[in-house]
Amino acid sequence: MPLQFNMKRDPSAGLVPEGVHRFVVDKAEEKNGEKGPYISLHIKAYPGGVKHNATVFESLSASEGARFKVDQFFDAVGAPTEGAAGEAWFKGRSGWARFKHIVNRDGDLQAVVARYLTDEQAEKAVEKEGMSAGGGVDPMGAAPAARSADPVRKTSGKKAAVTEMDNDASPF
Numbered sequence: 001m002p003l004q005f006n007m008k009r010d011p012s013a014g015l016v017p018e019g020v021h022r023f024v025v026d027k028a029e030e031k032n033g034e035k036g037p038y039i040s041l042h043i044k045a046y047p048g049g050v051k052h053n054a055t056v057f058e059s060l061s062a063s064e065g066a067r068f069k070v071d072q073f074f075d076a077v078g079a080p081t082e083g084a085a086g087e088a089w090f091k092g093r094s095g096w097a098r099f100k101h102i103v104n105r106d107g108d109l110q111a112v113v114a115r116y117l118t119d120e121q122a123e124k125a126v127e128k129e130g131m132s133a134g135g136g137v138d139p140m141g142a143a144p145a146a147r148s149a150d151p152v153r154k155t156s157g158k159k160a161a162v163t164e165m166d167n168d169a170s171p172f
Contacts, residue, residue, distance in 0.1 A: 013053060014054065015054060015101060015109060015110070015111040016045040016047065016052050016054050016056055016099050016111040017047050017052075017099070018099055018100050018101055018111075019047065019098070019099060019129075020096060020097070020098050020099075020117065020122050020125050020126055020129075021045045021046055021047045021052075021096070021097065021099055022045070022046040022049070022094065022095070022096055023043050023044065023045050023046065023056075023094060023095060023096070023097050023113075024043070024044050024046070024092065024093070024094045024171065025041050025042070025043055025090050025091055025092060025093045025094070026042045026043065026044045026055065026091075027041070027042035027091065028040070028041050028042075028087050028088070028089075028090035028091045029087060030086070030087040031059075033059075033061075035061065035063060036061065036062055036063055037061075037062045038059045038060060038061040038062060039059070039060045039087060039090055040057065040058075040059055041057070041058040041059070041060065041090060042055050042056075042057060043055065043056040043057070043058055043097075043113065044056075045097075045099060045111075046171075054111065056099065056111050056112065056113060058112070058113050060073060060090075069116070072115060072116035072117075073093075073095075073116045075116065075118050076095030076096055076097065076116035076117055076118055077093040077094065077095040077116075078095070079093075094171070095116060095117070095118075095119075096116070096117040096118070096119065096121070096122035097113045097114075097115065097116050097117060098113070098114045098115045098117060098125065099111050099112065099113060099114065100112060100114040
């Protein structure tokens with residue numbers, strides 16, 4: 001039988017959509033660059049609560065000039081204000097971030113983390129922009145909710161709705 005492609009489009013193919021989405025750090029590695037050491041993060045975004053196939057690469061630099069991004073990350077994941085965090089600490093951390101598209105050095109479009117957000121900042125951004133946390137119209141009306149390991153979503157002004165989860169569904 002000759003090769004045939006299914007014509008159904010995959011909405012999670014390509015770039016992570018712009019907007020405010022949940023994220024999980026899939027991988028973290030300590031590296032040394034020209035300007036000093038940094039932690040390289042491989043981030044998975046969850047637009048609309050569903051895991052996106054693309055990985056967003058992020059570098060958290062140890063330089064003083066880039067400390068603001070590290071602080072944003074710590075606030076977004078609810079890190080304590082005392083102690084130290086090495087490479088292993090970052091893996092599996094989750095929170096909210098605003099993703100945007102930029103043109104990289106090669107002239108290609110790339111999704112990046114524009115800013116890490118606390119739960120409160122994410123909720124305000126979603127309300128202000130009139131969109132769901134998935135970066136567009138969310139048919140379930142889900143809003144940023146407290147971190148939870150169960151498949152319950154808080155909805156603004158409504159009873160919590162339980163949704164069925166599959167392998168690519170949100171771990172939040």
